Amino acid sequence: MKRMLSAFGCGLLFGAGLVIGGMTQPSKVVGFLDFFGNWDASLAFVMGGALAVNAIAYRFVLRRAHPVLAEEFAIPRRSEIDSRLIGGAMLFGVGWGLAGYCPGPAVTSLLSGHSAAPIFMAGMIAGMFGYSLAAEHLAGALVARPQPGVSFVPQNTDV
Amino acid sequence: MHNFTPVASLFGGILIGLSAAMLMLLNGRIAGISGIVAGAIRPERGEWEWRIAFIAGLVAAGAIARMVAPAWLAIGITRSSATFLIAGLLVGVGTRLGSGCTSGHGVCGLSRGSIRSLAATATFMAAGVVTVFIANHLFGAQP
Numbered sequence: 184m185k186r187m188l189s190a191f192g193c194g195l196l197f198g199a200g201l202v203i204g205g206m207t208q209p210s211k212v213v214g215f216l217d218f219f220g221n222w223d224a225s226l227a228f229v230m231g232g233a234l235a236v237n238a239i240a241y242r243f244v245l246r247r248a249h250p251v252l253a254e255e256f257a258i259p260r261r262s263e264i265d266s267r268l269i270g271g272a273m274l275f276g277v278g279w280g281l282a283g284y285c286p287g288p289a290v291t292s293l294l295s296g297h298s299a300a301p302i303f304m305a306g307m308i309a310g311m312f313g314y315s316l317a318a319e320h321l322a323g324a325l326v327a328r329p330q331p332g333v334s335f336v337p338q339n340t341d342v
Numbered sequence: 343m344h345n346f347t348p349v350a351s352l353f354g355g356i357l358i359g360l361s362a363a364m365l366m367l368l369n370g371r372i373a374g375i376s377g378i379v380a381g382a383i384r385p386e387r388g389e390w391e392w393r394i395a396f397i398a399g400l401v402a403a404g405a406i407a408r409m410v411a412p413a414w415l416a417i418g419i420t421r422s423s424a425t426f427l428i429a430g431l432l433v434g435v436g437t438r439l440g441s442g443c444t445s446g447h448g449v450c451g452l453s454r455g456s457i458r459s460l461a462a463t464a465t466f467m468a469a470g471v472v473t474v475f476i477a478n479h480l481f482g483a484q485p
Contacts, residue, residue, distance in 0.1 A: 186368075186369055186391070186392045186395075187391050187392055187394075187395040188395070189364070189365075189368040189369055189392075190365065190369055190371075190391075190392035190393070190395040190396040190399065191395040191396065191398055191399040191402075192364070192399065193361045193362075193364050193365040193368070193369075193373065193396060193399065194361075194395065194396035194397060194398060194399020194400045194402070194403070195399035195400075195402055195403050196357055196358075196360060196361035196364070196399075196403075197357070197358055197361035197362070197373060197375075197396075197399070197400060197403070197445075198399060198400040198401070198402070198403025198404055198407075199354075199357055199403045199406075199407075200354045200355065200356070200357030200358035200359075200360075200361060201354065201358065201400075201403070202354070202403060202404065202407040202414045202415070203350055203351075203353055203354035203357065203414070204350065204351045204353070204354020204355055204357075204358065205347055205350065205351050205354065205414075206354070207404065207407070207414060207415050208414065208415070208416055208417075208418055209417050209418060209419050209421075210345075210416070210417065210418025210419045211345065211347075211418070213419055213474055213478075214345065216467075216470040216471050216473070216474040217471075217474050217475070217478055218471045218474075218475075219471075219475050219479065220474075220475075220478055220479060223345055223346055224346065224348070225345075225346055225347045225348060225350075225351040226351060227351075228348045228351035228352040228355060229351045229352070229354050229355035229358065230355060230448060230449070231352065231355060232351070232352045232353070232354070232355020232356040232358070232359060233355040233356070233358040233359040233362065233449045234355075234359065234449060234452055234453055235355075235356075235359065236355075236356050236359025236360055236363060237358075237359040237362045237363050237449055237450065237453040238452070238453040240359070240360075240362075240363030240366070240367070240453075241363065241366060241453050241454060244363060244366050244367045245366070245454075247367075249370065250366065250367060250368060250369055250370030251367060251368045252368050252369055252370075253368075253369055253370040253371075254370075255370060256366065256370040257370055257371055257372065258372070258454070259372070259441075259451075259456070259458075261458060262456075262457055262458060263458070264457065264458055264461045267439050267440065267441075268439075268440050268441065268458055268461060268462055268465075269440070269461065269462070269465050270436075270439055270440070271435075271436045271437065271438065271439030271440020271441065271462075272436065272440040272447075272461075272462040272463075272465035272466040272469065273436070273440075273465055273466070273469045274432045274433075274435055274436030274439065274440070274469075275432065275433055275436030275437050275440055275443060275466045275469070276436070276465065276466035276467065276468065276469025276470040276472075276473065277429075277432050277436075277469050277470070277473045278428075278429040278430065278431070278432030278433035278436060279429075279433060279444075279466060279469075279470045279473075280469065280470035280471070280472070280473025280474045280477065281421070281425055281428065281429035281432070281473055281477065282421060282425065282426050282429030282430065282433075283417075283419055283421075284426075284429070284430075284433070285375075285433065285443050285444040285445075286375040286376040286379055286433065286437060286443050286444075286445070287375040287400065287443070287444065287445050289430070289433075290375060290379065290397055290400045290401060290404075291400045291401065291403055291404040291407075292404050292415050293401050293404060294401060294404055294405045294408060295404055295407075295408055295412075295415035296408060296412070296415075297415070297417055298423065299417050299421070299423075299426045302423050302426040302427050302430065303426045303427070303429060303430035303433075304430060305427065305430060306426070306427040306428065306429065306430020306431040306432075306433075306434060307379070307430040307431070307433050307434035307437075308379070308383055308430075308434060309430075309431060309434060310430065310431040310432065310433065310434020310435040310436075310438070311376075311379065311380045311383060311434040311435070311437075311438055312383065312384075312434075313431075313434070313435065314434065314435045314438040314439065315380070315384060315438065318438075
């Protein structure tokens, strides 16, 4: 229950940051990505502010033996840069540039009264479902018929 | 450069950083929104509740913003519903394949000094810039 309350509070704070920072306005996101046109640098300040605070805070937080309300920190340990990472980031960047929404601002804009965010979210959730179904199917096929030199492991860990 | 809002954007960024830091301090979890949404729609024992609560917090923040200052949620660009749907699909598949989005890689991953997150962030930023260049300057989409 405490973990849910703290997560709700963090979500509220995160959403407030996105709204105040301008991330929930697709025109500002597209303006930021319009580097060769009428560039709006505002969102670099969002990223800069978030990184400055979080990078310092993580240094102190991750020194602790465990989080306040949980047994352990869930930190990704992978370090390899592979085609999945780069290909996925490319697809994500294209979608981001097309709509001006990334996942956080789209969720935050769900009740904005505009249809764009709910439509974007429907596509996003369908994409996530489709991906995990395909990953499971492919993994099953490869387990049933192993091929030398080919490995496909569905990754559920984030980042 | 029109509509430049460095002070509000910096303040918003600081709030996002504080939120990510608090989620790590209290729950020990990364504030990566694509991962939180993906984990919420395919429930995992013990990890489902906090994700739903975090998403509820985001949605509540947006609902409050709609009452206080709806201009903060304005779309401001002209795109068809099909474009938003296809963009959502790309973002859904891309963030699962690439294990994260702007928040997970761009804020949390870079804060940890993750090389993977640096590569991912550079890639999605570049892909976004190229996409907007093609849409706005070659196809004449309304910015």
